[in-house]
Amino acid sequence: MxxxxxxxxxxxxxxxxxxxxxxxxxxxxxxxxxxxxxxSPSISNSFDQMQGEKKYGGFTLDQWDKRWIRLGNLEDLTIENLKPYNKSIGLYKATENGTVKYIGRAIEYNNGGFRKRLRDYVRPSDSGRKHQSGQRMNSNAENLVISILIVGNSVAQVETVKELEKTMIQRYGNVSEIWNVQRN
Missing domain, CATH: 1.20.5 (Single alpha-helices involved in coiled-coils or other helix-helix interfaces)
Known part of the structure; x- marks a missing residue:
């Protein structure tokens, strides 16, 4: 051969x-x-971004969007209802008749988390109502359904919460008359 x-x-x-x-x-x-x-999650996130799918804290935006927890009407949320979320941080979403009106963040994990942030809108003090969106949240409390998106419970997740807030506002701002003015 x-x-x-x-x-x-x-x-x-x-x-x-x-x-x-x-x-x-x-x-x-x-x-x-x-x-x-x-x-190495941080290297993994970089790789996923190169593949075209951005991740926030290990999840895509679509995956996060499926994780909302419905709590009920804003005016009905009591300190007791919110107690389990005292140290949790993340986003909250206010909807009226199925339309997203506001997306905010709760990042004070050492100062009441979601409990503090959501109660700011309905408690007697007006500290959470200094801006127009806070005033709208307060005046529409009986019509607003609140859902939360728990991202974590420490300073390590604060940047993820901020990124997610900005991205969710962009997502829902395109389809609804969203009250958010500040987009950072």
Whole structure:
């Protein structure tokens, strides 16, 4: 058998085996990527962003949007209802007749979390109503349904909350008459 015949046989074999080798390589790459995500979330987020899907604290915007917890009407939320969320931080969403009117953030994990932020709108003191959106929240409290999105309970998640707030306002601001004025 000549050298050319041997090279021809090897080439045919390589071409026949190529799809299997490619599939094995892809499976190995996926396995390594999953291991990398477990070990280093920040590197993982960068990789996912390069793939075109931005993540916030490990979740895409669509994944976060499915995690809202409905609490009820703003005027009916008592300190006792909100007590489980005293140290939780994240976003809250006010809807009226199914339309998003306001998206805000609760980032004071050491000062009452969601409880403090949501009670600011309905308590006797007007500290949470110095701006127009706060006044609207207060005057429409009986019609506003509040949902929360828990992001965490420490300073480590504050930046994620801020990023999510901005992005959610952009998402819902395009489809509703949203009261948010400040978009940062």
């Amino acid at each position: 000549s050298l050319m015949d041997m090279l021809g046989k090897l080439a045919k074999k390589a071409i026949a085996e190529a799809p299997n080798l490619m599939a094995k390589a892809a499976a190995e790459a996926a396995k390594r990527q999953a291991e990398m995500k477990k070990r």
